[in-house]
Amino acid sequence: MNSLHARYPFFEAARDAVRDADVDLSELIAAEDPAVERAHERVRRSLLEGTARSETPDAWTETQELLSYPVARILVSLLNSAPAIEKYAQAEAKTAIDRLQTDIEADDDELRSTSTVRLDRKRLLRELGLSAVIVPEPTTGPREPAWFRIDVGPYLELSSSTWREKWKLVNRELVDGQVRVERHELQKLLQKAVTNQVQAGLPFEGLENNPISDALEAELADLNRLLSQRSTVGAIDFVARELFPPCIENLLQKAENETQLIPVESFTLMAFLTGIGMDADEIVAFCDASSLDPEGIRYQIEYLKDDRGTQYPPPSCETLNTYGICHNEDEHWKQAGDPLTYYKKQVEQRRDDVTDWRETRS
Numbered sequence: 001m002n003s004l005h006a007r008y009p010f011f012e013a014a015r016d017a018v019r020d021a022d023v024d025l026s027e028l029i030a031a032e033d034p035a036v037e038r039a040h041e042r043v044r045r046s047l048l049e050g051t052a053r054s055e056t057p058d059a060w061t062e063t064q065e066l067l068s069y070p071v072a073r074i075l076v077s078l079l080n081s082a083p084a085i086e087k088y089a090q091a092e093a094k095t096a097i098d099r100l101q102t103d104i105e106a107d108d109d110e111l112r113s114t115s116t117v118r119l120d121r122k123r124l125l126r127e128l129g130l131s132a133v134i135v136p137e138p139t140t141g142p143r144e145p146a147w148f149r150i151d152v153g154p155y156l157e158l159s160s161s162t163w164r165e166k167w168k169l170v171n172r173e174l175v176d177g178q179v180r181v182e183r184h185e186l187q188k189l190l191q192k193a194v195t196n197q198v199q200a201g202l203p204f205e206g207l208e209n210n211p212i213s214d215a216l217e218a219e220l221a222d223l224n225r226l227l228s229q230r231s232t233v234g235a236i237d238f239v240a241r242e243l244f245p246p247c248i249e250n251l252l253q254k255a256e257n258e259t260q261l262i263p264v265e266s267f268t269l270m271a272f273l274t275g276i277g278m279d280a281d282e283i284v285a286f287c288d289a290s291s292l293d294p295e296g297i298r299y300q301i302e303y304l305k306d307d308r309g310t311q312y313p314p315p316s317c318e319t320l321n322t323y324g325i326c327h328n329e330d331e332h333w334k335q336a337g338d339p340l341t342y343y344k345k346q347v348e349q350r351r352d353d354v355t356d357w358r359e360t361r362s
């Protein structure tokens, strides 16, 4: 087992490492091994913040980190929610691609000074079975290639019809049956390939009456509570910043002061703006004067939406309070349990006194 397995646990080699470690997962779960706690965090952060990274990476050994992945897959299977599985897989993929980027950018000095095994794109392509269909264009010197070519079939499989216009085949440069993509575009396609790999085989069947589900009762109760907090406030479709609850206004001001938002803060902000009916272009324009970058905004919005509309609205006031985002200003808790419900009530009361931001745009 090495650090690569812990950081990219969906690799075949990582699965082999788990097998070779000869660990009985049901015994590990029953014994409340720390890997279970990390698995719980893995799923929780995936659903709440769009990342599977730990908040306390130094708290876990490589073995616990690796073993938390199969336990997380059991947990997410037991949630019995297709959207939760999808969000979980997307978060694992996003985490993996961010790590790949870090590995690629690590300079030689760093490589020499650490024993961490790093991943390169070639290895990832091999692991995903894409080596033969994605090739870099020649480059001079040791620089990372700026362009890649991907066979048209895999391109169509990995890109989505819901992505922006530029992804449509008609808008792409096609050379000998291959589509040219820029490096950052390739990241997005690879992220989709990792999502597919993580999602494959989920949910596990036959877990319901298994002692494993009893042993994971507390973790499941917490995750189900998180899912049940999904608000059903219905369509709002009205944008008036002066009516936003203080938690959201504070986050906006923080971003506008060029302060970097932590993941749960940007998740909350994006979930709120999406929940009140704004689309990606509107949110990018609305946050134009902030530290939030347009690509990051678009990624999070994609993560938050599904075909049925907003899947993950902002967390409840109670949860935001535990993250220090809400200070229960003006006793809001008495008015609503979550920021969307609060805002909806404000809009219902004061709609005639304020103007929709969209109408003020030139």
Ligand code: SF4
Residues within 6 Å of the ligand: 245, 246, 247, 248, 316, 317, 318, 320, 321, 325, 326, 327, 328, 329, 331, 332, 333, 336, 337, 338, 339, 342
């Ligand atoms: S009580 Fe709720 S709506 Fe009000 S600031 Fe706190 S989190 Fe936001």
